Amino acid sequence: MKYSLLDIALVAEGEQPGAALHGAVPLARAAARSGYHRVWYAEHHNMPRIASAATSVLIAHVAANTEGIRLGAGGVMLPNHSPLLIAEQFGTLAALHPDRIDLGLGRAPGSDQNTMLALRRGPESADAFPRDVLELQGYLSGRTRIPGVRATPGDGSNVPLYILGSSLFGAQLAAALGLPYAFASHFAPAALHAAVRTYRSEFRPSEGQPEPYLIVAAGLAAAPTPEEAAEQHRAALRGRARMFLARGATLTDEDVDALLDTPAGSQIRDMMRYTAVGTPEQVHAYLADLAEQTGADELMLAPAAPARADRLRAVELVTAPTTVSAS
Numbered sequence: 001m002k003y004s005l006l007d008i009a010l011v012a013e014g015e016q017p018g019a020a021l022h023g024a025v026p027l028a029r030a031a032a033r034s035g036y037h038r039v040w041y042a043e044h045h046n047m048p049r050i051a052s053a054a055t056s057v058l059i060a061h062v063a064a065n066t067e068g069i070r071l072g073a074g075g076v077m078l079p080n081h082s083p084l085l086i087a088e089q090f091g092t093l094a095a096l097h098p099d100r101i102d103l104g105l106g107r108a109p110g111s112d113q114n115t116m117l118a119l120r121r122g123p124e125s126a127d128a129f130p131r132d133v134l135e136l137q138g139y140l141s142g143r144t145r146i147p148g149v150r151a152t153p154g155d156g157s158n159v160p161l162y163i164l165g166s167s168l169f170g171a172q173l174a175a176a177l178g179l180p181y182a183f184a185s186h187f188a189p190a191a192l193h194a195a196v197r198t199y200r201s202e203f204r205p206s207e208g209q210p211e212p213y214l215i216v217a218a219g220l221a222a223a224p225t226p227e228e229a230a231e232q233h234r235a236a237l238r239g240r241a242r243m244f245l246a247r248g249a250t251l252t253d254e255d256v257d258a259l260l261d262t263p264a265g266s267q268i269r270d271m272m273r274y275t276a277v278g279t280p281e282q283v284h285a286y287l288a289d290l291a292e293q294t295g296a297d298e299l300m301l302a303p304a305a306p307a308r309a310d311r312l313r314a315v316e317l318v319t320a321p322t323t324v325s326a327s
Contacts (some may be wrong), residue, residue: 002299004299006217006300024058025066028069042075043077045111056076063097071101078105078129087154103140140156142155167191168191172202175200175212183214185218186218189270215300217302218302219302220275221233221304226279229278240272245268280317301318
């Protein structure tokens with residue numbers, strides 16, 4: 001079983017985004033030391049607590065300050081962008097850092113409706129996602145679908161593509177195109193098992209992917225003691241409640257806990273249904289069970305703690321299974 005890491009360059013209370021972006025480097029280095037397979041960065045917009053909006057720029061920074069570990073987008077929200085520009089950006093990354101770059105693709109806006117309009121994206125943009133994926137794939141494979149247009153850099157780079165999703169749509173598209181599939185169960189758990197069944201049952205082998213490859217995401221709250229891990233988890237729940245239920249309001253922890261006990265709060269709790277909480281031994285047991293339930297080839301872990309030091313420690317504590325067996 002492979003462990004990987006999902007990072008959003010979380011901006012701590014009272015700090016500037018630059019601190020979060022620089023903080024991505026030690027977290028990626030910790031993942032490399034812990035035997036993780038890759039680190040991905042997610043595209044979000046108009047979210048003051050998330051600094052990973054320009055994924056390709058952040059990947060370039062981390063790649064220049066790490067060695068060996070794979071890096072990529074988890075993901076680029078392709079309808080926000082021209083496929084040619086994304087091919088050029090990730091082709092550039094692949095030219096600078098050979099055999100280290102991945103490209104996960106999603107179709108959501110990664111923000112709210114007003115921000116979607118500011119991105120010059122209309123409500124119908126998502127409908128073009130399958131066509132955009134094929135266009136992008138053409139640029140990267142050296143088989144462009146647009147006569148006379150090639151990506152430089154990017155042409156023939158064969159940067160690996162992954163389809164991201166939280167519903168059956170992504171599973172069906174990944175299966176139809178014969179691409180690996182990553183399910184966002186760390187924040188959208190409801191359709192996980194149905195999507196996994198759909199992906200596996202409908203998968204069509206492709207030239208580069210003869211068999212299905214499934215990545216399942218899970219939250220991570222790990223500490224030396226169960227009590228510390230539980231407190232990390234509670235802090236993460238409070239953070240999400242403030243973001244989704246009380247944006248702009250100043251609430252005490254007690255106020256937020258009361259919110260979490262409401263029906264709306266139960267939805268926040270359910271968002272984090274698939275979160276491994278506890279000591280390293282408890283986390284490994286939870287993740288092994290999740291992998292067995294889903295048949296995942298890889299688990300993508302999203303550290304949940306609001307404090308960067310706690311996220312870093314969680315990654316250092318929860319080493320990849322191959323690392324555990326080797327010791």
